Amino acid sequence: MEIQFSIEEIQQVARNILSENPKKVILFHGEMGAGKTTLIKTLARELGVTGATSSPTFSLVNEYKITSNEFVYHFDVYRLKNESEALDFGIDDYLYSGNWCFIEWADKIPNLLPDAYSEVFISILPDGKRKVVLQ
16 A cells, blocks of 8 residues: 655545554654654554553653553664664563564664564655555
């Protein structure tokens, strides 16, 4: 799936991504400022997150409750120096929990990723719009 969109259309983009039935672990790729966090926040809202959402840049992971036993985990592993730091905070427990896991900068932890995941590539177009590719 490939979509070009403006920020005003991001909610529909999130709906389209979810309608494609992606794997519950999704890796987000794109340069700084491309809109990874904004798209993840919108996906979280579409999945039922009602509280405030924010970037986990300093906390590494933010946890959002959807139902009594279902969560969305949003990771930003940009600051990790190595994969052992991810293991230290228990990333494997999150990734194999069966809950939604949205990961920014997953190239920092390639050996820890599950076998099955989806990927979202976000790029900025010359006119300021974004292009999203789901694989």
